[in-house]
Amino acid sequence: MSEKVLMKGNEAIAEAAILAGCRHYFGYPITPQTEVAAYMSKKMPKIGGTFLQAESEIAAINMVYGVASTGKRAMTSSSSPGIALKCEGISYMAGADLPGLIVNVQRGGPGLGGIQPSQSDYFLATRGPGHGDFHVLVLAPSSVQEMADLTVKAFDLADKYRMPAMLLADGTMGQMMEPVELPEPKEVTADKSWAVTGTKMERKHNIVNSLYLKPTELEEKNIERFERYKEIEEKECLWEEFMMEDAEICVVSYGITARVSRNAIIEARKQGIKVGMIRPITLWPFPKKALLLAADKVKSFLSVELNMGQMQEDIELAIQCKRPVGLCKRVGGMIPSPEEVLNSIKEANK
Amino acid sequence: MSNYEIVIAGFGGQGLLFSGKVLAYAGLLEGRELSWLPSYGPEMRGGTANCNVILSDTPVGSPIVDHPNVLMVMNAPSLDKYEPAVVEGGKIFLDSTLITREVERKDVEVYRIPATQMANDMGIPGLANMILLGAIIAKTGCIKEEGIEDALKKVIPARKMDLLGSNLAALNAGKEYVA
Numbered sequence: 001m002s003e004k005v006l007m008k009g010n011e012a013i014a015e016a017a018i019l020a021g022c023r024h025y026f027g028y029p030i031t032p033q034t035e036v037a038a039y040m041s042k043k044m045p046k047i048g049g050t051f052l053q054a055e056s057e058i059a060a061i062n063m064v065y066g067v068a069s070t071g072k073r074a075m076t077s078s079s080s081p082g083i084a085l086k087c088e089g090i091s092y093m094a095g096a097d098l099p100g101l102i103v104n105v106q107r108g109g110p111g112l113g114g115i116q117p118s119q120s121d122y123f124l125a126t127r128g129p130g131h132g133d134f135h136v137l138v139l140a141p142s143s144v145q146e147m148a149d150l151t152v153k154a155f156d157l158a159d160k161y162r163m164p165a166m167l168l169a170d171g172t173m174g175q176m177m178e179p180v181e182l183p184e185p186k187e188v189t190a191d192k193s194w195a196v197t198g199t200k201m202e203r204k205h206n207i208v209n210s211l212y213l214k215p216t217e218l219e220e221k222n223i224e225r226f227e228r229y230k231e232i233e234e235k236e237c238l239w240e241e242f243m244m245e246d247a248e249i250c251v252v253s254y255g256i257t258a259r260v261s262r263n264a265i266i267e268a269r270k271q272g273i274k275v276g277m278i279r280p281i282t283l284w285p286f287p288k289k290a291l292l293l294a295a296d297k298v299k300s301f302l303s304v305e306l307n308m309g310q311m312q313e314d315i316e317l318a319i320q321c322k323r324p325v326g327l328c329k330r331v332g333g334m335i336p337s338p339e340e341v342l343n344s345i346k347e348a349n350k
Numbered sequence: 351m352s353n354y355e356i357v358i359a360g361f362g363g364q365g366l367l368f369s370g371k372v373l374a375y376a377g378l379l380e381g382r383e384l385s386w387l388p389s390y391g392p393e394m395r396g397g398t399a400n401c402n403v404i405l406s407d408t409p410v411g412s413p414i415v416d417h418p419n420v421l422m423v424m425n426a427p428s429l430d431k432y433e434p435a436v437v438e439g440g441k442i443f444l445d446s447t448l449i450t451r452e453v454e455r456k457d458v459e460v461y462r463i464p465a466t467q468m469a470n471d472m473g474i475p476g477l478a479n480m481i482l483l484g485a486i487i488a489k490t491g492c493i494k495e496e497g498i499e500d501a502l503k504k505v506i507p508a509r510k511m512d513l514l515g516s517n518l519a520a521l522n523a524g525k526e527y528v529a
Contacts (some may be wrong), residue, residue, distance in 0.1 A: 006371075006378045006386070006504075032390055115391050176413050177371075177386040179378050256412075263411040337416050 004179040009147040009169060010035035012180050013103055014043070016148035017075055020155045021188040022101070023049035024067040024074040026060040028082060031115045032171035033105035036077040057082040061089030061102070068098040069208040071195030073155055073188060077103035079171075080121050081112055083129065090164055091130025095210025097194075097225070099158035101151070102129075102136070103167045105174040106306075108333040116333025117171035119255060119306035125168050126284045126314070133222050135229055137165035137236075138283040140254040144178035150281070152183050157236060159190035161228055168283060170306065172256040172335065229285075238281035239290050243269065247276030249348050250294050252315050253304040254280050256335060261304045264341035273349050283311070288318035295319035300348050302326045304341055306334075353407065354492040355415045357432055359400035360424025360445075365479035368505060369422070370401035372483060376493035376501035377405045385413035398427060405492055420490055422482050424448055424465075441490060443482050461485055463527055469520065477520040484524025 007015070014036045017025070025044060027037040037053065044051035050067075054060035060076045067074035078086060083104045093100055106121050108114040128134045137157050139150040147169060154165035196206050212218035243265060244250065253261045258279045268275045278294060280287050291301075300323050303312040309327045316325050328344035330336045356373065358366045367388050377384040387402040402415040419440040423429045426449050429442075433455055436442060441459045447466035463485050465478035487493055493501075502517055 004378065006374055171390070172387065172413065175388055175390050177374060178410070178413075179384065259410075260412040260414070266411070335414060337414075338412060339416075 004181050006177050007144060007180050008035055008175060008177050009141070009144045010105065010174040011039050012144050012147040012182075013077070013151050013167065013169075014039035016151040016183055017101065017155070018043060018047065018049070019183050019185045020073065020152040021186060022073040022075050022155065023047070024064075024072055025050065026052050026054050026063040026074070026076050028054050028057045028060050028078065030079045030082045032107060032117070032174050033077050033079045033103065035174065036103060036105070057085035058089060061086040061093075064100045064102075065089055065093050065096070065098060068093065068100040069096070069196050071192035071197060073099075073101075073159075075101035075103065077105065079105050079107045080109050080118065081107075083121060083124070087124075087130040090136065091128075091132050091134065092210050093164045094128070094130065094134035094136065094225075095132060096208050097162040098164065098208065099155075099162055100164050101154050101158060101167065102164060103151075104169065106168065106170045108331065114333040115171065117173075117256060117306065117335060118331070118333060119170055119257065120308075120310070120331065121168065122283065122305070122307055122310035125166050126286065129166070134163075134225065135284050136163060137161070137232070138168050139165065139238075140168045140281060140283050141173055142255055142258045142279060142281075144173070144176065144180045146281070147173060148180050148182060156190075159188065159192075161232055162194070163228070168255070170255050171333075233285040233288075236282060237285045237287040237289070239287040240279045240281060241290070242277040242279065244276035244278065244294065247274050247297070248299045249273070249275040249302060249345060250291075250298040250300075251275060251277040251302045251304055251341075251345070252280065252291070252311065253277060254283060254311075257304045257306060260336060260338055261341050263338035264345060267338060267342050268345045273345060275345050275349075286314050286318060291315060291318040292320065295322040298323065300324045300326060302328060302344055302348050304328045304336065304344070307331060354403075354405040354420055354490065355418050356403040356405070356420040356422070356492070357400060357415050357418040357435075358403065358422045359398070359428035359432055360448075362397045362399040364399075364424045365476065366399050366424065367401050369479045369483045370403045371505045372498070372501050373403050373405065373493055375504045376497045379497050379500055380494060382406065383408060383410050385410045387413040398425070400428065420486060420492065422486060424479065424482070426451065429453070441486075443486050443489075445478055445482060447478070461489065461528055463524065465524070468523055468527070472519065472523060474516045474520055477516055480517050480520035481524035481527070484521035485528040486524075487521070488525040489528055
């Protein structure tokens with residue numbers, strides 16, 4: 001147990017990554033995630049790691065690809081428009097079955113959009129950020145503590161399943177400070193016998209590659225990958241339930257909006273409304289089973305998010321449209337107040 | 351103890367985020383639940399800036415303060431913006447050197463402190479923020495006075511630690527002004 005320290009969410013990601021054994025960071029500045037790069041630039045040289053400000057976002061993700069193929073933990077971070085640029089490299093990593101961490105501290109879009117918090121990359125993250133059939137693990141922290149804990153978790157899961165992981169935060173989570181208990185430093189123990197580390201003339205060549213010109217071989221690769229995804233969906237879903245025991249309305253929210261919703265739910269309970277929340281911690285895999293189980297108990301769902309209703313669709317799919325799913329949203333960098341969420345809860349209670 | 355939802359607002363460069371950090375670190379040392387959220391973005395020296403600090407006995411939900419019970423303001427536009435948001439019975443601490451207008455609300459407690467003038471007279475220009483903070487700590491008890499020095503040592507960068515004394519003097523001046 002280490003002592004609690006006060007850190008910005010972005011700094012907590014960086015420190016947790018180092019404690020998780022990441023020694024290679026490649027980035028390119030963009031608000032509101034620049035503190036990740038700033039922290040790495042100070043710390044990495046002191047511990048024999050690599051900090052490199054690449055010439056572009058695309059270069060940075062391809063450097064992650066390069067390090068990942070040698071079996072070392074590597075990461076990059078950016079915000080929404082920069083993540084869009086990285087999608088090519090993320091797809092290549094998925095195609096080559098390479099683990100690695102991509103941090104997305106979201107801001108409003110589309111285009112250059114704005115710099116205030118957003119969750120409008122939900123689709124981009126959960127549908128596979130890039131071309132081709134694939135997924136990345138998507139973890140959505142809702143506190144500075146989770147910024148640290150889920151960074152470690154993301155590296156571990158990425159290694160375990162040989163695939164990229166994305167930490168999907170937002171500007172508020174990145175900029176705010178909270179007390180955080182940093183994780184213990186650890187050795188990376190995952191099997192990386194596939195890595196290209198030099199054969200020393202003692203073994204066959206390992207090949208890390210995403211090009212398969214034989215359709216039969218490529219089909220087989222895709223099918224194998226989706227078998228793995230199925231296993232992940234069964235084993236790795238994370239979520240938290242809040243006041244769900246007797247709930248008639250189920251709020252579904254993650255990240256900063258889950259915190260606003262928490263305030264609204266406490267107030268609604270004071271007014272006698274039976275409302276609770278399921279907070280997805282992994283957005284892919286999405287906690288479908290938990291939601292489907294809840295659908296048998298509650299009258300309706302309310303998706304609270306910073307986009308035009310992207311997760312709302314996943315809730316409808318998860319609960320097989322058994323109950324109505326309302327939406328409480330703000331976009332463009334705006335965040336709903338607890339009163340706005342409370343009003344939506346009251347609307348759902350009518 | 352009760353819950354403090356604090357907004358600190360004014361111009362960039364007045365040490366607003368720093369003031370918030372002092373409260374946050376003091377809260378951390380007391381083992382309180384807390385959050386600190388800055389405005390971020392195209393702000394620059396002279397532009398508007400603010401930070402939200404919550405000090406609580408229970409886990410902090412939203413870190414965004416919509417209705418402060420303590421407001422510290424160091425320019426007129428921030429008073430215009432946040433005066434209507436303060437809860438009934440809340441406390442407003444303003445720098446009366448920089449804000450000449452009266453607070454219109456009658457249902458809040460107002461402390462007018464000529465902090466910028468006082469800082470200049472004391473030969474510590476730039477520490478008006480700490481004078482206001484001293485008044486806030488004295489009048490609200492949002493953090494314990496005995497923890498302030500340790501909090502300051504965490505917030506002041508090592509290369510500027512020679513300013514610890516001036517910061518403590520400024521806090522004390524604010525406290526005495528409202529005594």
